[in-house]
Amino acid sequence: MNILQIIPGSGGSFYCGNCLRDDKFYLAMKKQGHQVTKLPMYLPLFSDEHDLNEIPVFYGAISIYLKQLYPIFQKAPAWVDKLLNSKPMLKLAASMAGSTSAKGLEEMTISMLMGEEGKQKEELHRMVSWMAEHLHPDVLHLSNALLLGLAPKLREVFPDAVIVCSLQDEDVWVDAMNDSFRNKIWKLMSEKAEAVDGFIAVSDFYAKVSLEKMDIPESKVFINHLGVEPSEYQVKAFEEKQRNIGYISRMCEANGFDIMIDAFILLKQDKEFEDVQLILTGGSTGDDKGILNETEKKLKNAKLWNDVEFHEDFDGSGRHNFFSKVQMISVPVRNGEAFGLYLLESMASGVPVVQPKLGAFPEIVDKSKGGIIYGHNSKENLCDALKILLRDQNQLKQLSLDCRIGVENEFNIVNQTQSLLNIYNQLKRN
Numbered sequence: 001m002n003i004l005q006i007i008p009g010s011g012g013s014f015y016c017g018n019c020l021r022d023d024k025f026y027l028a029m030k031k032q033g034h035q036v037t038k039l040p041m042y043l044p045l046f047s048d049e050h051d052l053n054e055i056p057v058f059y060g061a062i063s064i065y066l067k068q069l070y071p072i073f074q075k076a077p078a079w080v081d082k083l084l085n086s087k088p089m090l091k092l093a094a095s096m097a098g099s100t101s102a103k104g105l106e107e108m109t110i111s112m113l114m115g116e117e118g119k120q121k122e123e124l125h126r127m128v129s130w131m132a133e134h135l136h137p138d139v140l141h142l143s144n145a146l147l148l149g150l151a152p153k154l155r156e157v158f159p160d161a162v163i164v165c166s167l168q169d170e171d172v173w174v175d176a177m178n179d180s181f182r183n184k185i186w187k188l189m190s191e192k193a194e195a196v197d198g199f200i201a202v203s204d205f206y207a208k209v210s211l212e213k214m215d216i217p218e219s220k221v222f223i224n225h226l227g228v229e230p231s232e233y234q235v236k237a238f239e240e241k242q243r244n245i246g247y248i249s250r251m252c253e254a255n256g257f258d259i260m261i262d263a264f265i266l267l268k269q270d271k272e273f274e275d276v277q278l279i280l281t282g283g284s285t286g287d288d289k290g291i292l293n294e295t296e297k298k299l300k301n302a303k304l305w306n307d308v309e310f311h312e313d314f315d316g317s318g319r320h321n322f323f324s325k326v327q328m329i330s331v332p333v334r335n336g337e338a339f340g341l342y343l344l345e346s347m348a349s350g351v352p353v354v355q356p357k358l359g360a361f362p363e364i365v366d367k368s369k370g371g372i373i374y375g376h377n378s379k380e381n382l383c384d385a386l387k388i389l390l391r392d393q394n395q396l397k398q399l400s401l402d403c404r405i406g407v408e409n410e411f412n413i414v415n416q417t418q419s420l421l422n423i424y425n426q427l428k429r430n
Contacts, residue, residue, distance in 0.1 A: 001424065002035045004137040006147060008042045017249075017341040018168060021202070021226050022143055024341075028229070028417035037135060039127075041147070058127040059112075059120060106181040109173075113188040115149035124150065128157050137161050139424050145170045145199075145214070148192035155195040162427045165193075167201040167210045167221075168338040172254065174213075190215035197427040200224050200420070203360035206338035222423050225367075227416030228344045230408045235350035236324040238397045243275055243390055246326030246351070248314065248342045249282040249333075253291055256332030256356075261295050262379035263332075265302045267386055276390060281311035281322045282342075323349035327396060328389055330354040332377055336361055344411050347371070347403035352396065354385050367410045370403025 007022050022038070029036045041059045111118035118124075127150075131137070140154050142165040154163055174185050193199070193216045200222050201207035207223050210216070245264065251257045264278045284292060299305045311322045323329075329346045336359020343353050343364055353371035355361035365371045374385040389396045 001029075001139060001421070002135070002137050003029060003037070003139045003141060003424070004131065004135055005036065005038050005141045005143065006150065007038055007040055007143045008147070017339070018143060018166075020341050021166075021168070021339075024226070024228060024413050025417055025420060028227075028413045029421070032417065032421075034421075037137075039131070056130070058130075059123050106177045106185075109146065109177075109185055110181065110188065112146070113149040113185065113192060115152055115192065118149060124153055128153055132157055138428075139164065142166065142196075144168060145189050145193075145210075146173060148189050148196065151192050151195035160429055162198075162424055162429060163196050164198045164200055164424070164427065165196050167199050167206055169206075171209060171213060172335075172337070186213050187215075193220075196220070197429070198222055198423060200423060202226055202339040203363055205336075205360040205363055209338070224419050224423065225411060225416055226339055226341050226344060227411045227413035228341070228348050228407060229413045230348050230404070233323070233345065233348035234320060235400075235404055238327075238350070238400050241325075241327050242277070243273070244277045244279055244326045245386060245390075246279045246322060246329040246346075247282070247331060248319070248322060248329055248346065249331045250288070251280065251282055251284045251292060251295075252288045254334055255282075256334050256377065257288075257291060258295070259332040259334070259377065259379050259382060260330060261298060263330075263382040263386065264308070265298065265304060266379055266383040268302070268304055268307065270387070273387070273390060276307075278308045279311050279322060279325050280308065281314045281319070283314055319345065320349070323351050326351055327400075328352050328354055328371075328386070330382060330386065332356050332382055333358065334377065335359065340364065343368075343371075344407055347411075348407045350400045350404045352389070352399035352403050354382070354389065356382070368403055368406030369399075370406045371399060 005022055005026060007019065026036050026038055037055070039055060040057045043057065112120060115121070115124060137158060139162045140158060142148065142150065142163070145165055145167055148165060151163055151165070154161070170189075174182055177185065193214060198220050199210065199216060201210055202225060204223055207221050211218060211221060247257070247260045249255045249257075260278075267273050267276065296305070299308055309325075311318070311325070314322065323346060329342070329351055330353065331340065331342060332355070333340070336356065339360050343355070343361075346353055347368055347370040353365065355365060355371060355373055356377035357373050357375055358377060362373050365373050372385055372389065374381045389399070
C-alpha cells in the first residue's frame with residue numbers, strides 16, 4: 001500500500017506528541033513493507049525524525065504568515081519564498097513566540113480551511129502538483145482536522161485514493177479563540193469533512209468530543225489508540241532508582257507545568273520527602289518564556305532550585321535517559337487531552353503515571369493498569385497523589401511492572417498499526 005502522511009512539523013523545539021504519533025505509525029508501516037511518505041507542512045518535522053531533505057516543507061510558516069498579513073508578499077519572487085521556507089529559517093520560527101499558539105492566527109486558520117478560496121490557494125496548488133508528480137498514493141492521511149481545507153482538492157486530484165484524517169486535540173487550538181472565530185472554524189471543518197472517507201480518533205473520549213464539535217456522521221469515525229514498540233524502551237531496575245518525579249511535555253501553562261511546580265514545592269514542605277527531586281523535560285517555545293521565568297523565581301524563593309533538574313535532551317536516547325532517572329511521571333494538563341503519547345513512553349519504560357481525572361487519561365490508565373488517577377486538577381490533589389506512591393514503594397514497584405505489561409498487551413504499535421491498516425482497507429474506494 002502506498003501511504004502519504006501530511007504532517008504539520010514542530011521544528012523540534014518541544015516534545016510534540018502528534019509528531020511522534022505519526023512517526024511511530026510511519027516506521028511500523030514501513031516495517032510491514034508498505035511504501036510510506038511523510039510530507040511536512042509549516043515547519044520541519046520533529047528533529048529525531050531526521051529531516052527528509054528530498055521532500056520540501058509546504059506552507060512554510062513564515063511565508064504564509066507574511067502573505068496573510070501583507071498582500072505584497074503574495075507577489076514576491078520565488079527566491080523570497082525559497083529563503084523564507086529554508087529549514088534554518090523555519091527552525092528559528094519554531095522557537096519564536098506565537099509559532100505554536102492559536103492567538104492571533106484565527107484568520108489564517110480560517111483561510112487555510114477555506115482551501116482554494118483561501119489566501120494560500122497557490123501553495124495548495126503547488127503542494128498537490130508536487131504530490132501528483134512524485135507520488136501515487138493509495139491513502140492520504142491528514143494529521144489533524146485543521147488540515148481539512150486540503151481535502152476537497154486532494155479528492156479532486158486523487159479521486160481513487162482513500163482520504164482519512166486523525167482527530168486529536170483540535171479543540172485545544174480552536175476553543176482558545178473567541179466565539180465568532182471558534183464557531184466558524186468548527187463549521188468550516190464540518191463542511192470540508194465531506195471530502196474525507198474516515199476519521200480516526202485516538203481515544204473513545206476524543207471520538208465523543210469530535211462528534212459533539214463537528215457535524216460529521218458517526219459512521220465515519222473510527223477509534224484507534226496510539227502505540228509504541230516496547231522493545232525500544234529499557235526498564236531500569238526499580239531498586240536502582242531514587243525517589244524522583246518526572247514531567248515530560250512542553251513546559252507551558254496549558255500542560256499544567258505550573259501545577260507540577262507548585263505541587264512539588266508543596267511536597268517538599270514535608271521533611272519526609274527531603275530526598276525527592278523533580279526532573280523536567282520536554283522543551284518550550286518563545287511563548288513559554290514567562291512561565292519559565294516565573295518557575296525559576298518560585299523555586300529559588302522556596303530554596304528548591306537545586307532540587308530540580310532541567311533535562312535538556314528529549315530526543316531519542318535523551319528521553320530514555322530521562323525515564324531512567326524517575327520513579328513516576330505526571331503531566332497535569334489543565335483540561336486533559338485526547339491521549340498523551342508520553343504516557344505510553346513512560347509506562348513502556350517501567351515508569352507509572354499520575355494523572356488528573358480529565359480527558360482520555362482515565363481511559364489509558366484503566367487499560368494499562370499503569371498508574372493512578374486523582375480528582376480535581378489542583379496542586380494539592382497532585383501533591384497528595386504523589387505522596388501516596390512515594391510512601392508506598394511496594395505499590396510503586398508493582399505499578400512499574402504492571403505498566404510495562406499493560407503497554408505490551410494494550411498499546412503495542414504492531415497491533416495498533418494493523419488496526420489502522422484495517423481501517424484503510426475497510427475504506428477502500430471502488
